[in-house]
Amino acid sequence: MRNKQVELLVGAFVVLGFIALAYLAIQVSGLAFSDKKDSYQIVARFDDIGGLSQRAKVSVAGVTIGSVESIALDKELYMALVTMNIDKDVDNLPVDSAAAILTSGLLGEKYIGISIGAEDTFLTSGDEIFDTQSALVLENLISQFLFNSTSGEK
Amino acid sequence: MSEYYVDIQEMSFSRGNRVIYNDVSIQIPKGKITAIMGPSGTGKTTLLRLIGGQLLPSTGSVLVDGKDIPLISRTSLYSLRKKIGMLFQSGALFSDISVFENVAFPIREHTEFSEETIRDIVLMKLESVGLRGAAQLMPSELSGGMARRVALARAIALDPELVLYDEPFAGQDPISMGVVVELIKRLNDSVGLTSILVSHDVKESLSIADYVFILSNASVVAQGTPEEIRNSEDERVVQFLGGLPDGPVPFHYPANAYKTDLDLEY
């Protein structure tokens, strides 16, 4: 009788362990198992991606519509090749849309913002966004500012 | 087949620098109760461990049932031990399981008997030590004497050919001592097993033993039937049996001269 109780508790313990693993996988690390099915991929090349990381969000007008799938170096052009997963139901991004790497807040996460173009044809899986704007690198910004202000005085 | 179940030949054993046994030869006849006696600290328990293969002698041989313990493999040592039951001084019951499960333990480990057969065997063994009613108690609820009887039931659970008793009488009240003496005698006579009894209780040991060895100073000082031992004139035996405080076995542990230790003499 007591043995049964022990077995039951051990079973519950192991199940709790699996629940914890699932919680950490889905809720904490945001692992979605149906990610690939409901999305299509587009690519963009940037001169400088700053601190953009994998799984950073991709947004239009501040609304998240996808995430960064992978980041690689384009060896011929020496540019960063970013692959993005875009939700399937957002299927009307014009082909002349522009992608910019933005920062949420002063020191926050980097993300990709897409500003909508005017064409009637839409991006489909594998297409590329050609109009890109690199991340603002703080150092460049400051040196530019200093350079401009000194030249202004002259 | 020899007539001895255990045959120890010219065996020596030492622990660190201390010699426990020096060229000792002991023969244990089959089907008899053999008592091994001697003052505390002569390594009587060590002898049982040597027979059971938990310790290995430095020289000499220990033959149990015709097999030389120091030479056989671990596997055959373990299968040989199924034929040996041992009653530990403290009982050594497993404190986390009930009396019933304690006695059932060796049966479950070594046989494939059905649950019903196991139950029958366990109850029979407990009945033979008079504790069938205590089957569902936990070891912590038993008195010292009862615990030792349960341990005895466990030691004979697999119907061994050889039973080793380590100080079965020590720390028992007169009544339970009488019970244990009676039990050992009865078990030996009815089942025909070989018993080795290690003890320093002279009266009880001599009353049930068929043959007696007396150990002292790393060797056998006397052996024979209880009758021969009682009539021995060896002064070491006389001292041990009579319980004389001083004799060949000194009262004092070896020490410097008394006066030197007290700084009265330089």
Next chain:
Amino acid sequence: MKTIVKLGGRVFDWLESIGRAGLLLMQSVCHKPKSFYGALSLLNKQIYSVGVLSLVIVIVSGLFIGMVLSLQGYSILVKFGSEQSVGQLVALTLLRELGPVVTALLFAGRACSALTAEIGLMKATEQLSSLEMMGVDPYRRVIAPRFIAGLICLPILSLIFSMVGVMGGEFVAVDWLGIHDGSFWSLMQQSVLFGKDVLNGVIKSFCFAIAVTWIAVYQGYECVPTSEGIGKATTTTVVLGSLSILALDFILTAAMFGDF
């Protein structure tokens, strides 16, 4: 001269005990169980006493550590105006470091000390000897199930610890300090990687489990079978176990997260 001899003796003793510990581990783990069901029921019992009984202390400390992390993180992050990332801070700290390490330390104190004391007492009351004399291998019967139960339980406990910690952190950050729960979760999900953070944490706690359970069963099996000896062995288990957890943590962290 004397000191050198003494030192040499110490080194030899030390090497010898490592060798004995290795043999102990090998002999207890490397064997075929006689019956699968029997082995499982032995294991069950040990998982119960090692794992299930440690659950309360793990859950309570996980909850409080998560809450404290959240509070401390908030008070610093709010100065930079990025208090939204408190979830990320809590989750990463718990998954990478505090989860495995604190759980292992608690485990060493709660379960492993009990293991050592139990095995030591079995030795002192001649239970181990009597197993041997019954022809039952104490390695297989006593050491192996306890060791394996430790390996199974510690990773599970540390997962539960991290989960409860994140929940406690969320409670403080979202329900108390008023951080928007959407940004709390999304920032956390953006920075936590399942493979790198969660799985590495599990690997870490598995390594800790090997070290600390091994120390516990070895200390129990080799202790001097007196009440003083058992007490000493228990203390050694906790001290040596905790130190080896922390040292091992440094090595593992360098190996796993060292490539910035």
